[in-house]
Amino acid sequence: MRIEPTGEQHPAPATTGSEEPPIAATEAPPRRRRKWPWIAAVLVVLLVLGGGAFAAVQPAVANRLELPWAPNKPKGDPPAPLAVNRQLQPPGPSAPSPTPAGVEAALKGPAGAAALGTLSGSVIDPATGTALWAKDANKPLTPASTTKVLTVAAALLALDPGHQISTKVVQGADPGTAIVVAGGDPTINSLPAGKDSIYPGSAHLDDLVKQVMEASGGKIEQVQLDLSVYQGDGIGPGWAPEDAPSTYAAAVEPVMLDGGRSSATDEKSMRVANPARGFAEKFASKLGASAGGTAKAPEGAKVLGEVKSAPLTELISNVLNHSDNLMGDALARQTALATGEPASFQGGAKATLDVLKKNGFNLDGVELSDGSGLSVDNRIPAKVLAEVLAVAAAPDGKDPRTAKLRPLLGDLSVAGGSSGRLVTRYTSGPEAAGRGWVRAKTGTLSGVNTLAGVVLDKDGHLLVFALMSLGSESDGARSALDAVVAELRGCGCR
Structure with missing residues (x-):
């Protein structure tokens, strides 16, 4: 019996388990419409500014930067608009880079937690495209709602950002x-x-x-x-x-x-x-x-x-941050219509795969039956999720795919944020180190727990990760997945 209200939940083959908990009852009122410059500005603040990135949500930093939500923001005329360059700048040349050996050493303990069951995963440095860590990363597993990463990516690549239904x-x-x-x-x-x-x-x-x-x-x-x-x-x-x-x-x-x-x-x-x-x-x-x-x-x-x-760039917030299953399947069908496929589950799945392949992504092992991730028939390797996110997070802005996929990052849930699927996570224990520094899409079915997103390490390096746990109990697996990502935040991994 399912208890998750907006997420992905039903028995996966030969597994049972509990479901992702509901969002806290104290969740903020419905979100206001966000405009594209706001998304770009958030990305610049959260992802460009080295070690202070996600701290911009904290009151002290918000006051200092005079951000719109600052408790003590001075009153007065608003400043003239600034031109925003949608690039993610890497740390300065003196900042040490994480290494595969460093990441392997850091994750050896948390990635081996018994609560994770069978784990597969991938960690990529989007600044260089280097695979820093992999564990059965090419193995196709049930992705649950991290399927939505591919659904949204294909929609962003196939449709105009201002597309309206x-x-x-x-x-x-x-x-x-x-x-x-x-x-x-x-x-x-x-x-x-x-x-x-x-x-x-x-x-x-x-x-x-x-x-x-x-x-x-x-x-x-x-x-x-x-x-x-x-x-x-x-x-x-x-x-x-x-x-x-x-x-x-x-x-x-x-x-x-x-x-x-x-x-x-x-x-x-x-x-x-x-x-x-x-x-x-x-x-x-x-x-x-x-x-x-x-x-x-x-x-x-x-x-x-x-x-x-509302425009596509606003619709995807419900898909990624709030894991809206219906909206995920609706977007897959918009992609189908844009590419000449039937607007059906099969047509949406085919269109999603075709668009991603056309844009150079290797989809070996990927099988899709829907756009939401509710289907237990979906299969995605962790490497594929990580590679799509790595293109979205690439810093140089020269890859045309990056500019189109950038909204993926802005609409991922923030660990410990005010709304979304990570509201109640990263609150205590080892995983608390990732609070405010992690953005991710969650996925939960019975016996399946997944997490894919980005984390800023202590040296200011943005890292992309995708983790998939099979045969695990939900509460324990979620905490264990969060602990793996929190270790990436704090290690430096050199």
Whole structure:
């Protein structure tokens, strides 16, 4: 039985175990929309400035740098905008570099912890591309939600960073019929205008209602859905029967309110059984119409209204930081549509692999069945996860892939941050040394625990890691994985 609300949880083959715990009840309110310069600025502050990087989240440093969240930030006119160079600069030439021998010596103890079960992993220096440590790194293992690293990487490479998902309403053959042409947006906001759901910047249903009322003169009698953009099942291969609907997943359908949740502001609320139908009923009710079935929109039909999702660079925060399974599968299907593949689980998986291969990544051993990581059929070697993150973290900015993949880093959860999957981790014991210095994507299924991300070592070197533990109990394995990464933070590894 699953207890993880937004994560990845169901039995993996021949293993059992506990699940990733829910995010703390004291989690901050829904996130405000973030703009691209903000992401770039955060990356510069967090990853460029040597040893003080992640400390920028601390009040004393925030005050000193006059960051927006500083408790004692002076009042006054804001400074003129600064031009931001999206490069990650390596430490100065005098800073000693970590070595494979140093990393091997440092990780020998924590990587051998019994709580890790069978461990595979990879550590890479993104400044040089040097593999600093590897343990069965080429072995394909169940990745759980670290699958989302590949899903997001492919979307960033295939789509424009400003890509938005459209939902249109057109007039049917009968002027009294409105047909919703679904485009794949699961984030439409059911709350009144001006109020954020758990998807900041999402389109509001009320906006669409207003447009349709004005365009139709208020004469809509029936609402139908054109769901033809998606193909195949809404339940993924390798999912457990209890996965959808649940508190962490819903059937993947091309239009819905609030990710199919029963509450627009509660990330962990139960999902509805038929999200698209729920959208149609709510929309029809606001129009004073009835909800009909499905229909294909006529060619060249009059457009009565259109709303769009937040841009891609904002959607990925829900996928990476909050491990939104539905959004992960929705992004995989956007990649499929952009590359001419069917918008299905199979099409999304194929498109993800094709895009990454086209961009030069070696995907030997990778098998994907979904974009969220809920499927126990997925297989990814730790080396592949690390190599994708290493390109995102490369410092010189000359590789065109790096600029496109950079948002991967900004939306990984921060150890000990105010929101996301690492809120309750890195709080005590050896792993506490990584608090504030680690950004990572988590992954949890029964008997499977994974972690992939970046850590800044004490000498100011950014290191990339991917760790995968099989046959392990969740609580113990998570602490043990965190201890491995915390050792990278403190060792210098020379």
